[in-house]
Amino acid sequence: MTAISLIVNGERVEAEVPARLHLADFLRERLGLTGTHLGCEHGVCGACTVRLDGAIVRGCLVLAVQAEGCVVETIEGVSDSGELADLQEAFWRRNALQCGYCTPGMMLAAADFLAHAPDPTDRAAIRAHLSGNYCRCTGYEAIVDAVEATARARRAA
Amino acid sequence: MNGADRPIGRAMARPDARRLTQGRGLFASDIALPRMVHAAFLRSPYAHAEIGAIDLAPAREMPGVVGVFDAAALEGRCAPWVGVLTHLKGLKSAPQYPLARGRVRFQGEPVAMVVAASRAEAEDAAERILVEYEPLAPVVDPLAALAPGAAAIHPELGDNLAFARTIEAGGGAAAVDAAAERVALEFDFARHTGVTLEPRALVADWNEGEQRLTVHLGTQVPHMFQTVLATLLGLAERQIRVIGPDVGGSFGIKIHVYPDEMAAVAASRILRRPVRFVADRLESFTGDIHARGHRVSARIGVAEDGRIEGFAVDDLTGVGPYSAYPRTSAVEANQVINLVGGPYDFAHYAARARVVFQTKAMMSQYRAVGHPIATAVTEALVDEAARRRGIDPVEMRRRNLIADDAYPCASPAGMKFEALSHHACLDELVRLMDYDALRAEQAGLRARGVWRGIGIASFIEITNPGAAFYGVGGARIAAQDGATARLDAAGDVVLHAGATEQGQGTTTILAQVTAAAMGVDPARVLVKLGDTDATPYGGGTWASRGAGVGGEAAFRAASALRENVLALAASILQAAPEALDIRDGVIVDAAGGAERMSLAELARIAHFRPDTLPQGVEPALVASRHYVPREYPFAFTNGVQAAVVEVDAETGFVRLLKHFVVEDCGTIINPLLVDEQIRGGVVQGLGAALFEECRYDSEGQMLNATMADYLVPMAAEMPDIVIGHVCTPTRESHIGAKGVGEAGTAAAAAAVLNAVNDALAPRGARITALPITPARVLEALGIG
Numbered sequence: 021m022t023a024i025s026l027i028v029n030g031e032r033v034e035a036e037v038p039a040r041l042h043l044a045d046f047l048r049e050r051l052g053l054t055g056t057h058l059g060c061e062h063g064v065c066g067a068c069t070v071r072l073d074g075a076i077v078r079g080c081l082v083l084a085v086q087a088e089g090c091v092v093e094t095i096e097g098v099s100d101s102g103e104l105a106d107l108q109e110a111f112w113r114r115n116a117l118q119c120g121y122c123t124p125g126m127m128l129a130a131a132d133f134l135a136h137a138p139d140p141t142d143r144a145a146i147r148a149h150l151s152g153n154y155c156r157c158t159g160y161e162a163i164v165d166a167v168e169a170t171a172r173a174r175r176a177a
Numbered sequence: 178m179n180g181a182d183r184p185i186g187r188a189m190a191r192p193d194a195r196r197l198t199q200g201r202g203l204f205a206s207d208i209a210l211p212r213m214v215h216a217a218f219l220r221s222p223y224a225h226a227e228i229g230a231i232d233l234a235p236a237r238e239m240p241g242v243v244g245v246f247d248a249a250a251l252e253g254r255c256a257p258w259v260g261v262l263t264h265l266k267g268l269k270s271a272p273q274y275p276l277a278r279g280r281v282r283f284q285g286e287p288v289a290m291v292v293a294a295s296r297a298e299a300e301d302a303a304e305r306i307l308v309e310y311e312p313l314a315p316v317v318d319p320l321a322a323l324a325p326g327a328a329a330i331h332p333e334l335g336d337n338l339a340f341a342r343t344i345e346a347g348g349g350a351a352a353v354d355a356a357a358e359r360v361a362l363e364f365d366f367a368r369h370t371g372v373t374l375e376p377r378a379l380v381a382d383w384n385e386g387e388q389r390l391t392v393h394l395g396t397q398v399p400h401m402f403q404t405v406l407a408t409l410l411g412l413a414e415r416q417i418r419v420i421g422p423d424v425g426g427s428f429g430i431k432i433h434v435y436p437d438e439m440a441a442v443a444a445s446r447i448l449r450r451p452v453r454f455v456a457d458r459l460e461s462f463t464g465d466i467h468a469r470g471h472r473v474s475a476r477i478g479v480a481e482d483g484r485i486e487g488f489a490v491d492d493l494t495g496v497g498p499y500s501a502y503p504r505t506s507a508v509e510a511n512q513v514i515n516l517v518g519g520p521y522d523f524a525h526y527a528a529r530a531r532v533v534f535q536t537k538a539m540m541s542q543y544r545a546v547g548h549p550i551a552t553a554v555t556e557a558l559v560d561e562a563a564r565r566r567g568i569d570p571v572e573m574r575r576r577n578l579i580a581d582d583a584y585p586c587a588s589p590a591g592m593k594f595e596a597l598s599h600h601a602c603l604d605e606l607v608r609l610m611d612y613d614a615l616r617a618e619q620a621g622l623r624a625r626g627v628w629r630g631i632g633i634a635s636f637i638e639i640t641n642p643g644a645a646f647y648g649v650g651g652a653r654i655a656a657q658d659g660a661t662a663r664l665d666a667a668g669d670v671v672l673h674a675g676a677t678e679q680g681q682g683t684t685t686i687l688a689q690v691t692a693a694a695m696g697v698d699p700a701r702v703l704v705k706l707g708d709t710d711a712t713p714y715g716g717g718t719w720a721s722r723g724a725g726v727g728g729e730a731a732f733r734a735a736s737a738l739r740e741n742v743l744a745l746a747a748s749i750l751q752a753a754p755e756a757l758d759i760r761d762g763v764i765v766d767a768a769g770g771a772e773r774m775s776l777a778e779l780a781r782i783a784h785f786r787p788d789t790l791p792q793g794v795e796p797a798l799v800a801s802r803h804y805v806p807r808e809y810p811f812a813f814t815n816g817v818q819a820a821v822v823e824v825d826a827e828t829g830f831v832r833l834l835k836h837f838v839v840e841d842c843g844t845i846i847n848p849l850l851v852d853e854q855i856r857g858g859v860v861q862g863l864g865a866a867l868f869e870e871c872r873y874d875s876e877g878q879m880l881n882a883t884m885a886d887y888l889v890p891m892a893a894e895m896p897d898i899v900i901g902h903v904c905t906p907t908r909e910s911h912i913g914a915k916g917v918g919e920a921g922t923a924a925a926a927a928a929v930l931n932a933v934n935d936a937l938a939p940r941g942a943r944i945t946a947l948p949i950t951p952a953r954v955l956e957a958l959g960i961g
Contacts, residue, residue: 040297049295054207055200057425059374060458064884067374095200108198113190115853118680120197121374121425127198144893151893154884156374156426157680159860159921160892162853 024088028053029097037084044068044079046087047094055095055124059154066153069125070094076132095124104131107170116166118157126153130167140171184692184699185912188849191685192700193678202423205378205395206455213380213451214243216441217299218460219289219306221281224877225316225330225536228279228288229309236291236305241298244448245306246290246440248278254443256409258434260500262650265507268340268532270500271331275440281310282330282498282536284878285463287437292444292452315877319472319495319533330498330534339500340507340532344514346589347525353487356478360561365946366550367870368470371543372889375425376456377465379438381445391418392442397427397677398717403709404653405434405503406442421707421717424679428861429543430465431679432719434502437464462882466501467871468509468543470494471550475517477558478525483568485577487525487589488518490554496532497539503652506540507532512547512639515590517555519637520599520815521577526589536877542719544861548638548923556634556927557934557945564938570633570931571612574603574817578635592637595808597815598903599635602839606633606817609901610837615821623939628824629834630936634927638814640721640842640916641907645810657805658727659713660734662691664742664798666784668762668776669701670735675715676727677707681918682850683723687731689846690912694735695742696759697776713801721916724846725812729910730804736911737800746779748794804910812907812915816840818859820928821896824936826958829951831867831933833894839901840920844913848902851917856898858921864890865922866929867948 021036028051035050042061047053047070059065061080068079071093098104104127110116117123133149134140146167147160155163196202233245257272277288289306293299316322316330322337329336353359380393390412396402399419407414424431441454456464472493478486492513496506514528563573578599579586587593606612612631619629647654660674672691678684684704692699706712715730716722739759746764747754750773758767764774782789783796790796806812819837824830838855845851868888872880881887906913926947933954934943942957 038297048207049209052209053200054203057204057375058206059376060884062458062883062885065374099199099201108195111198112195115190115194115682115849117194117197118682118853118857119374119424119426120194120202120680121204121423123197124200147892147895151891154372154374154889154891156372156428156861156889157857158853159856159858159890159898160895161856161897164892 022085024085026087026089027091029094039083039085041084042080043070043082043084043087046084047079053094053096057121057124066125066129067122069128069153071128076128095127106173107131107134110166110170114162114166114169116158116162122153122155126150126155126163129153133167134171134174141168143168184689185844185846187689188847189685189699190849191682193684204375204423204425205380205393206375208380208393208422210380210382210451213453214292214294214448215296215299216290216292216444216452216454217296217303218287218437219303219308221277221284221286221288223281223310223312224284225313226281227311227313228277228281229311231289232307233289235307236302239298239302239305241294242291242302244292244444245302246276246444247288248274248276251275251440251443254447255439256411258409258502260502260505262505262647262652264650265340265505265511268500268505268507269334270339271334273436273499273502275436275443283538285538287440290440290444292448316536317873317875317877319493319535322495322533322535330536337534338531339496339534342511342514342530344526344528344590347487349525350489350527352525353476353478353489353527356486357481358479358562358565359476360558360565361476362557362561362945364473364475364554366469366471367948368467368540369865369869370462370465370467370871371428371430373426373428373430376458376461377431377435377438378455379441380451380453381442382451383446383449385449389416389418390446391420393420393422395424396421396431397679397719398432399677399707399709400675400714400717401654409439418710421677427679429719432504433466433541435464458884459882462887463538463879466541466543467538468540469550469865470540471513473550473554475554475558477562479562479566483563483566483573483576485521485523487523488558489527490514490517492530494532495535495537497537498534499539501539501541503654504542504647508542509547513550515592516547516551516637519551519588519592520579520635522579523589528590537873538879544858545919545922548636548919549862549865549926552634552636552924553927553930553947556931560931560934571603571607574633574635575600578603592813593809594813595907596905597637597813598841598905599815601903602815602817602841603635605901605903606819606837606839609839609899610819628826628936630822630824630932632820632928632930632932632935633817634924634931635817636815636924638721638920638923639811640814641725641806641812642720642722643806643810646720655714655716657803658715658730659801659803660730661713661799661801662734662738664738664776664780666780668780669703670695670697671703671705672731673705673712674727674731675713675717676723677717679718681723681854682847683718683727685850686724686728686846690728690732691735694732695739697762701762721918725910725914725916726804726806728846728914729912730802732912733802733804734800737802741797741800742779745783745794745796746774748791749779749782750774806909808909812909814842814915814920816920818924818928820932822929822932822936824933824954829954831949831954833863833896836896836898836925838898838921839903840917841903841905842917842920843904843906843915845902845904846914852900854917855900855921858919859898859925860890860895862922862925863895863929865947866926870948
């Protein structure tokens with residue numbers, strides 16, 4: 021067991037964790053933050069995407085002990101802060117989610133794109149950026165529409 | 178009742194989906210109960226082996242372990258099941274147990290189970306279990322499995338042929354072969370699987386004090402599982418509660434009985450505490466139901482003018498070592514031969530389907546069961562025949578599709594069609610895609626060495642099944658759905674229904690039809706689904722039945738509630754019930770629309786001041802109805818898809834440029850949700866077209882059981898999808914809705930296959946195997 025101390029969604033968390041526990045399991049099983057989902061646990065599907073010190077990472081490929089001293093943000097945190105409110109509203113209105121299992125990871129990946137892309141309205145660029153997040157339900161077009169609509173609205177604002 | 182400003186026809190977003198954008202869903206894999214422990218499985222590394230001694234003792238010594246089980250330890254705790262139904266005549270299978278007894282018959286079959294304080298500890302302990310195996314020859318190839326002298330996977334069944342069926346109509350194969358033009362093609366369709374993003378998941382909670390079992394299960398069919406669990410565990414149905422929480426994708430994967438899930442449920446009863454089992458991705462790839470995996474020899478006969486005389490088809494499919502329970506593994510092949518040629522007017526038909534046991538993962542129903550196979554075979558044959566006769570693919574279909582005024586009618590295979598719209602859909606598709614312009618562009622690009630292809634695929638789709646699907650064969654699988662509508666104390670409506678939600682939007686659809694029947698806004702309807710303790714018995718979600726069957730049940734329940742409310746209002750207002758109506762939540766005079774009383778006021782009186790009601794008036798503010806279609810076995814839908822692709826003749830890569838769908842699902846309750854069902858379905862079909870394949874070696878080992886190796890469609894490879902509609906409501910129900918959930922998947926791969934072959938045709942190359950990998954393209958071109 022290793023003692024870790026980190027900030028999760030603005031709250032200080034102290035815990036004793038086994039070295040093999042990955043961050044997504046830590047968030048889900050220890051902290052009850054079940055909005056971070058697990059789809060493959062080998063870094064491919066993107067369902068466990070969270071922010072670690074501001075950068076998006078696969079929660080299944082980061083060990084909890086590696087998050088020592090870090091700032092972790094999950095879908096619960098960015099929802100409560102209101103940071104993604106426009107993107108969430110766009111996803112909802114466009115029906116850019118069906119079962120909703122990929123949605124938290126998709127949302128964090130899309131938010132990262134919106135924050136950093138040279139042209140966040142470029143549909144091909146949206147598709148390329150989201151290609152690390154698997155969605156079996158929607159066929160992606162509605163997701164691309166929602167991200168593009170959010171980018172256009174932010175640009176107009 | 179219909180129209181954008183009315184509940185039915187409104188493109189409203191799903192009220193219950195906002196929480197999912199915030200990560201505030203509750204999936205089975207999220208549920209944690211007091212004293213909960215976790216199950217992990219030791220699975221067979223062999224496709225086929227005798228099991229010798231099993232030593233569980235080392236696992237028992239491991240940290241956190243509370244129970245270790247093999248088949249002997251579960252003896253008497255869960256009855257075996259056999260996946261046969263009487264209407265699939267001759268279908269045979271062997272008893273299947275939660276943990277393998279005596280033999281393992283596929284790689285990944287559960288052999289032993291450990292239950293421990295954490296999943297990690299359960300896995301640690303499972304590795305310590307010692308199992309002696311005596312490997313047997315794997316039976317991988319379905320044709321070899323049928324060869325004389327092939328070892329029977331279940332010796333007591335005699336051979337490996339699980340099921341066979343033939344159809345002969347008109348002049349049969351002889352008439353097909355006597356046609357002026359005959360095309361014969363050999364098809365190979367890969368196995369694939371659902372790859373739900375949330376793996377199968379459950380928390381089983383046996384309460385020894387109550388003598389009741391609660392199972393939180395990622396499922397499409399809570400009531401079916403209640404019945405299955407009662408049957409296999411020897412309990413009464415009232416002792417079992419199945420709760421279907423949010424489900425992270427299903428697509429037909431989550432309607433089957435799986436051995437590991439039954440073992441985890443049995444463990445909860447033995448240990449008298451909650452047990453969670455969540456499959457990991459490897460367990461999903463090797464343990465979830467696989468689908469497709471067909472080899473088809475098929476012929477079409479056409480007259481000189483391109484008129485189709487008939488089809489002959491021979492389908493061979495390997496389904497693993499058992500027929501799945503309780504829906505069997507014979508349905509897909511059965512559907513293939515029921516559906517080949519379905520959109521067309523032809524006289525002669527000969528078909529054979531053979532379903533074969535083999536030592537690979539089990540196969541059964543998955544989204545659009547059989548349709549993608551039947552559609553790809555049919556449409557490839559139609560296109561090839563057109564090519565040989567020098568007829569444009571659109572013109573070929575215009576000459577052969579069943580006329581829009583020919584209904585009702587039946588196909589040579591015996592499928593009954595109430596009313597379809599093939600020609601109207603094709604006309605709309607040609608307009609929507611600007612077919613002539615695309616052909617002109619194609620010709621121009623071809624001159625410059627760019628290999629564009631345009632592929633058309635008409636299809637029919639089975640939706641709204643009645644009892645013909647399973648019930649007539651003796652399965653306790655409900656084709657009917659129940660709904661109960663209730664007026665709450667504030668005058669809003671609460672609907673409980675047997676239909677279920679996995680993200681399609683069932684909850685929203687039911688709110689819309691309930692609102693339409695009641696005369697209120699959908700925002701005033703609360704819909705509750707997925708709890709066998711609380712909802713009326715119903716079939717749940719499969720075969721595109723949620724809106725058409727579940728929706729009609731809700732409409733009828735809400736209509737009955739409306740009648741009850743109006744009767745009560747009439748007694749309060751001293752009016753005739755038929756002189757009153759409910760509009761926008763207010764009871765009004767039917768003539769003139771003058772407001773008489775709000776639903777809130779009526780609910781207040783009924784709930785809190787019944788003493789003021791006239792003597793003898795008994796408010797009945799709740800009404801239930803059950804619905805199942807009875808006139809037709811299925812409500813067939815139809816449509817047509819088109820793919821535009823570009824083939825790189827040097828690398829073999831196929832790029833999807835655009836996809837078009839025109840579909841007729843009858844009444845469209847919510848255009849937003851219908852279109853997204855179609856898009857999602859299309860993309861699953863595009864995965865089959867280009868990427869998806871469960872690859873096995875000759876030893877029966879799955880070679881690509883990770884998400885890095887099994888390719889699924891991702892955002893970058895997928896095209897935008899343009900959708901149009903033709904609307905032919907079914908007259909069998911009030912709402913007139915047919916299903917739409919599988920239509921996209923039914924024909925997407927067929928359209929791509931035809932498009933690729935359209936691109937390759939000038940080079941004299943042709944592909945008849947899915948997925949269309951770069952290697953296959955290059956092979957067809959004679960390169961590499």
